[in-house]
Amino acid sequence: MLQWLPENIASYGAQYDAVFANIYYIVGAWFLAAELFLFFCIFAFGRRKGRKAGYLPGHSWKAMSWVLIPAVVILGFDLAIDHQQVPMWRAIKEKQPPADQTVTVKGKQFVWDITHPGADGKLGTEDDKQTMNQLYVPVDKVIHLNLEAEDVIHSFFIPNLRFKQDVVPGRSIKGWFKAVKTGQYKISCAELCGVGHGNMGGWIHVLSEQDYQKWLRGEEITTSRLDKDSL
Amino acid sequence: MSTAATATLDRYESPSVATGRMGMWWVLASEIVIFGGAVVCYLLYRWHHPEWAESAVHTNELIGVINTVVLLTSSLTIVLAHDAAHHGDAARAKRLMGFTILLGLAFLCFKAYEYSHEVAAGFTPVKNLFWSFYYFLTGLHALHIVAGLIAIATVMRGVGRRENMQRVEYVGIYWHFVDVVWIFLFPLLYLAPKF
Amino acid sequence: MYHMQTGHAVGFWRKYVFSTDHKVIGLQYMITGLFMAILGGFLAYAFRMQLAYPNEAVPLFGQVGPDVYNAMVTMHGTIMLFWVAQPILVSGFGNYLVPLQLGAEDMCFPRLNMLSYWTFLVSTVLLVASFFVPGGAMGGGWTGYPPLNARMDYTGVDWGGTLWILALALEFAAALMSGINVLSTTLNMRTKGMTLFRMPLFVWMQNAANLIFMFSVGPLIAGALMLLADRTLQTGFFIPAQGGDPLLWQHLFWFFGHPEVYVLLLPALGILTEVIPTFARKPIFGYRMIVYSVVAAGVLSFIVWAHHQFVSGINPQLAVAFSLTTIMISVPFAVIIFSFLATLWRASIEYKVAMLFALGMLAEFLIGGVTGIHLASTSTDIYLHDTYFVVAHFHYTMFPVTFFGMFAGIYYWFPKMFGRKMNEGLGWIHFLVTFVAFNVIFIPLFAFGLAGHQRRIYDPSLWENLVPYQHLHVIATAATIVLLLGQIPFVFNFFWSMKKGRKAERNPWKSNTLEWDTPSPPGHGNFEAAPVVYRWPYEYSAPDREEDYRPQWLAPEAKP
Ligand code: HEM
Ligand SMILES: [Cu+2]
Ligand SMILES: [Cu+2]
Numbered sequence: 001m002l003q004w005l006p007e008n009i010a011s012y013g014a015q016y017d018a019v020f021a022n023i024y025y026i027v028g029a030w031f032l033a034a035e036l037f038l039f040f041c042i043f044a045f046g047r048r049k050g051r052k053a054g055y056l057p058g059h060s061w062k063a064m065s066w067v068l069i070p071a072v073v074i075l076g077f078d079l080a081i082d083h084q085q086v087p088m089w090r091a092i093k094e095k096q097p098p099a100d101q102t103v104t105v106k107g108k109q110f111v112w113d114i115t116h117p118g119a120d121g122k123l124g125t126e127d128d129k130q131t132m133n134q135l136y137v138p139v140d141k142v143i144h145l146n147l148e149a150e151d152v153i154h155s156f157f158i159p160n161l162r163f164k165q166d167v168v169p170g171r172s173i174k175g176w177f178k179a180v181k182t183g184q185y186k187i188s189c190a191e192l193c194g195v196g197h198g199n200m201g202g203w204i205h206v207l208s209e210q211d212y213q214k215w216l217r218g219e220e221i222t223t224s225r226l227d228k229d230s231l
Numbered sequence: 232m233s234t235a236a237t238a239t240l241d242r243y244e245s246p247s248v249a250t251g252r253m254g255m256w257w258v259l260a261s262e263i264v265i266f267g268g269a270v271v272c273y274l275l276y277r278w279h280h281p282e283w284a285e286s287a288v289h290t291n292e293l294i295g296v297i298n299t300v301v302l303l304t305s306s307l308t309i310v311l312a313h314d315a316a317h318h319g320d321a322a323r324a325k326r327l328m329g330f331t332i333l334l335g336l337a338f339l340c341f342k343a344y345e346y347s348h349e350v351a352a353g354f355t356p357v358k359n360l361f362w363s364f365y366y367f368l369t370g371l372h373a374l375h376i377v378a379g380l381i382a383i384a385t386v387m388r389g390v391g392r393r394e395n396m397q398r399v400e401y402v403g404i405y406w407h408f409v410d411v412v413w414i415f416l417f418p419l420l421y422l423a424p425k426f
Numbered sequence: 427m428y429h430m431q432t433g434h435a436v437g438f439w440r441k442y443v444f445s446t447d448h449k450v451i452g453l454q455y456m457i458t459g460l461f462m463a464i465l466g467g468f469l470a471y472a473f474r475m476q477l478a479y480p481n482e483a484v485p486l487f488g489q490v491g492p493d494v495y496n497a498m499v500t501m502h503g504t505i506m507l508f509w510v511a512q513p514i515l516v517s518g519f520g521n522y523l524v525p526l527q528l529g530a531e532d533m534c535f536p537r538l539n540m541l542s543y544w545t546f547l548v549s550t551v552l553l554v555a556s557f558f559v560p561g562g563a564m565g566g567g568w569t570g571y572p573p574l575n576a577r578m579d580y581t582g583v584d585w586g587g588t589l590w591i592l593a594l595a596l597e598f599a600a601a602l603m604s605g606i607n608v609l610s611t612t613l614n615m616r617t618k619g620m621t622l623f624r625m626p627l628f629v630w631m632q633n634a635a636n637l638i639f640m641f642s643v644g645p646l647i648a649g650a651l652m653l654l655a656d657r658t659l660q661t662g663f664f665i666p667a668q669g670g671d672p673l674l675w676q677h678l679f680w681f682f683g684h685p686e687v688y689v690l691l692l693p694a695l696g697i698l699t700e701v702i703p704t705f706a707r708k709p710i711f712g713y714r715m716i717v718y719s720v721v722a723a724g725v726l727s728f729i730v731w732a733h734h735q736f737v738s739g740i741n742p743q744l745a746v747a748f749s750l751t752t753i754m755i756s757v758p759f760a761v762i763i764f765s766f767l768a769t770l771w772r773a774s775i776e777y778k779v780a781m782l783f784a785l786g787m788l789a790e791f792l793i794g795g796v797t798g799i800h801l802a803s804t805s806t807d808i809y810l811h812d813t814y815f816v817v818a819h820f821h822y823t824m825f826p827v828t829f830f831g832m833f834a835g836i837y838y839w840f841p842k843m844f845g846r847k848m849n850e851g852l853g854w855i856h857f858l859v860t861f862v863a864f865n866v867i868f869i870p871l872f873a874f875g876l877a878g879h880q881r882r883i884y885d886p887s888l889w890e891n892l893v894p895y896q897h898l899h900v901i902a903t904a905a906t907i908v909l910l911l912g913q914i915p916f917v918f919n920f921f922w923s924m925k926k927g928r929k930a931e932r933n934p935w936k937s938n939t940l941e942w943d944t945p946s947p948p949g950h951g952n953f954e955a956a957p958v959v960y961r962w963p964y965e966y967s968a969p970d971r972e973e974d975y976r977p978q979w980l981a982p983e984a985k986p
Contacts, residue, residue, distance in 0.1 A: 001872065001873065001876065002876070004873045004874075004876035004877045005809075005876050005877070006877060006878050006891065016805065016809075019803070019805055019806060020800070020806055020809075023799055023800055023803060023806060024800070026799075027796040027797075027799045027800075028796070030796060031792060031793070031796045034763070034767065034792055035789060035792060037767055038767060038770070038785070038788060038789060038792075039789075041767065041770035041771055041773065041775075042770070042775065042785060045706075045770060045771070045772060045773045045774060045775050046774075046775050046777065047707075047774045047775055047776050047777075048774070051774060052707075052774065052967050052974060053706065053707045053708040053772060053773045053774035053966065053967040053974065054708065054771075054772035054773075054967070055708070055709065055966075055967050055968055055969050056708065056709065056711060056768070056771070056772065057709040057710075057711065057712075057713070057964065058709075058711035058712035058713075058715070058765070058768060059712075059713075059714075063711075063712070064712050064715050066764075066768060067711070067712055067715065067761055067764040067765055067768055068715070068761065070760070070764055071757055071760045071761045071764060072757075074756065074757060074760045075754070075757050078753040078754075078756060078757075078799070079753070081753070081799065081803060082749060082750060082753050082803065085803045085804065085805045085806065086746055086749070086804065086805070088805035089742065089745070089746065089749075089804040089805040089808075090742070090746075092805065092808065093742040093745070093804075093808075094742045094743070109580070151573065151580060152571075152572075152573045152574040152580050153571060153573070153574065153672060153738075155737070155811075155812060157812075157878075157880060159809070159877075159878030159891065162808060162809045163808070164737050164808050164809065164811060164812075165737055165739070166737055166738045166739050167739075168666075168672055168673065168738070168739045169573060169666045169667070169672065170666025170667070170671070170672070171666075171739055173739050186878070186889070186890065186891040188878075188880050188889070189880070190811065190812040190813070190880040190881070191571075191812060192496070192566065192567045192571070192574065192881070192882045193574060194496075194574060194580055194581055194582075195492045195493045195496065195565075195581070195582060196492065197492070197496070197882060197883060198492050198495070198882075198883035198884040198885055198888065199492075199888060201889070
């Protein structure tokens with residue numbers, strides 16, 4: 001199943017997918033055990049002439065322990081899963097490494113309005129670069145995002161970065177990522193936002209440092225999809 | 232009519248509470264979570280919007296106080312009606328329920344007067360969120376008053392025919408509930424914001 | 427033809443339409459629910475066709491644009507949960523069976539019960555009417571999130587959304603009335619000998635479900651009124667520009683929404699607690715343990731809601747706390763599932779269709795359960811939230827509950843309801859097709875979710891990252907058609923058996939609970955003589971008795 005996940009280009013990618021796999025194998029094992037037991041019973045204990053079912057009401061603690069002990073073991077595994085995954089969550093949503101650059105992403109029906117800092121590296125100055133649905137970032141740099149919305153709730157989703165955050169009107173939510181591989185990757189909107197929801201998306205362009213500088217200066221870059229403006 | 236409710240008592244495992252009263256308690260439980268949810272929403276917003284105090288100044292606490300007294304009195308009359316019904320005095324029970332209905336109607340009249348003046352002064356439900364909540368909470372409450380009045384009137388008709396006297400108690404419970412909701416709303420909307 | 431019947435009109439209307447008999451009301455709820463299931467299933471067919479062949483008109487439906495798509499998905503979800511699962515599993519089976527299993531003559535408020543059904547019917551009419559108003563039906567998602575749904579301009583849906591809120595409010599009111607009846611009847615109308623811990627687990631589950639519903643729905647009713655005001659009066663309860671907070675709605679909604687899945691799950695588990703012991707010829711394993719697990723799960727269900735909001739902008743630390751409670755709630759359900767497994771151990775299973783659906787529900791629900799862990803874990807949920815992984819996950823919980831649970835119940839109690847048995851052969855076909863097709867629909871959707879397919883988009887072919895996997899949509903759609911066609915044997919079987927099925931005696935499955943002590947079907951007032959209960963309901967295959975069951979109403983044999 002896990003091979004269905006798209007290529008991971010986030011700095012925390014390997015770790016993230018490992019959490020995924022870990023949960024997958026633990027619950028997968030439980031699942032198989034339970035189903036095997038179920039199907040074993042179904043086939044092994046069919047009605048047969050002359051055989052009466054056992055009388056096991058499970059009233060005593062001793063009998064109940066057959067159920068309670070596995071349940072406690074499950075609890076143990078669950079806690080172990082949570083223990084392992086929470087640091088990942090903290091690293092993504094709580095602790096932010098210092099920014100190399102900050103970009104503002106504003107969702108509105110039905111586009112992503114993106115404001116990049118210009119050559120001065122600061123937002124809110126003359127040379128800010130504004131784009132629609134196209135996010136340009138240098139590779140291997142920590143990018144902070146100010147995530148905002150103008151009208152309704154949208155959700156900024158970049159599958160290859162394992163990044164998702166709802167954007168909510170009236171709030172500015174901080175997010176971050178560091179892309180480690182150049183290329184173009186899909187951006188989508190994951191929260192139903194109206195009739196145009198199915199068309200709301202864009203591309204993230206992870207550029208090498210030179211390409212990024214070129215883009216800042218407004219020069220042609222030799223990557224294929226750069227002129228694609230809509231989706 | 233309801234065959235089951237009046238069936239011979241020893242047909243069932245000993246019931247703990249009279250069936251009608253129990254039904255009423257469940258109704259109240261459902262209502263409490265509705266009002267509870269609404270009030271908690273208000274409190275959460277109020278917490279984040281200290282500036283609502285400025286709007287709250289414009290509520291008419293004089294009428295609020297009068298209405299509180301009116302409702303408390305009506306609770307008293309319904310208790311007395313229950314007492315009368317309990318002692319089999321149908322005429323007295325009926326009279327007291329009539330008083331209760333009159334007091335409830337008085338409450339609604341005061342409320343209508345209050346609304347109309349507020350709206351005339353520009354404090355409409357869309358003026359700001361405080362006023363939205365004000366109309367929402369008091370309006371929901373007023374609807375419950377209306378429902379309570381209808382229920383009391385229905386039971387009153389039965390009492391006139393000396394039928395289902397136990398129902399006086401059940402509408403009484405409901406009426407107390409409506410009263411208690413007001414006891415919460417009054418300080419929260421009229422008073423607390425001002426201090 | 428028509429006027430010939432007028433002589434009987436009064437009798438007929440009192441008996442089958444404006445009836446206060448809990449059995450008739452239960453059947454009314456079920457039949458209305460089944461009709462709505464046809465509608466919900468048809469919508470699923472139409473939008474699944476659109477997903478598989480995005481640019482073509484859907485046969486029997488027509489062209490599907492984005493606005494129509496949104497409306498169909500929203501209405502599909504709303505209908506399946508609140509007009510199929512809830513009326514059938516909670517109000518339908520609950521009404522029919524709770525008084526019977528308790529040994530009562532009826533519910534304790536029969537007229538309230540009738541009012542409940544008619545309120546529900548009005549809500550159904552409103553909901554169906556909302557398809558035909560200008561602007562079309564509600565298209566803002568079954569979760570009704572504002573600001574999207576707080577202003578008509580954001581969706582273009584006009585009256586549809588308003589009717590949707592009103593219909594839901596009425597449906598909730600109807601469910602509350604029905605719930606009050608179940609709760610009061612259970613407390614006050616248990617026949618002699620029916621102590622609380624001798625009640626069938628089905629009754630326990632019904633009560634738990636109704637309690638959970640009652641205590642979770644209130645805040646949402648308040649919120650729905652606020653949303654209605656936002657839509658119609660332009661107030662700003664949920665509009666940030668006016669000082670409102672859209673996240674408040676999400677809290678209100680999910681404070682109800684999560685418990686609601688247990689409201690639907692518990693009655694279905696209740697059906698299994700009756701069907702499985704009967705056909706396993708074995709006592710349920712750990713009766714009290716199951717009761718306590720249900721109580722624990724019910725309590726916990728009120729503190730897990732924010733797991734639907736991990737990436738919605740709530741405080742990340744809060745998310746960690748909710749992740750922990752969510753993971754904890756898997757324990758009581760693990761206990762219940764293991765108890766069922768233990769019940770099957772050394773059983774003597776009769777492979778009747780009711781049993782097949784019951785076992786099928788167990789097998790499928792497990793998949794829904796284990797995939798939930800990826801969603802309860804905050805970090806993996808970042809990626810999976812609002813993708814088809816979630817769609818597949820909740821269908822693996824809700825579909826088995828709604829349809830497998832319901833079919834198990836129908837095949838099992840049909841002889842009681844109509845005095846005749848359903849045909850087992852047709853039932854086997856129905857089961858096999860449903861079981862296989864269901865898996866073929868939703869397993870591919872797990873994969874698609876992992877590939878990054880977001881929810882609620884009308885045309886996957888617009889998305890370059892999804893195009894390579896389009897065949898998964900085709901597979902799922904083909905299976906949907908098979909699944910829907912697979913219901914034809916059931917519909918036929920249902921009506922045919924009603925008239926022509928083999929006559930059923932009182933207790934055709936040799937079960938223990940009190941409903942089998944009545945004639946099939948039971949008359950008004952249910953029991954010929956007030957039954958007395960002597961033991962718990964799961965006395966199957968007791969070693970000291972030759973027959974492999976010992977009904978609750980059977981007086982103990984005198985000791986020699
Ligand atoms: C006939 C079998 C069914 C099929 C083929 C089916 C298919 C689907 C699909 C593909 C979606 C996602 C559409 C999208 O996000 O664009 C969906 C949504 C949904 N379904 Fe089903 N479903 C079926 C039965 C059920 C049942 C039995 C229930 C619940 C009891 C249910 C409840 C829902 C809900 C709540 C949604 C979410 C609606 C929303 O996003 O607002 N479905 N269904
Ligand atoms: Cu969107
Ligand atoms: Cu949930």
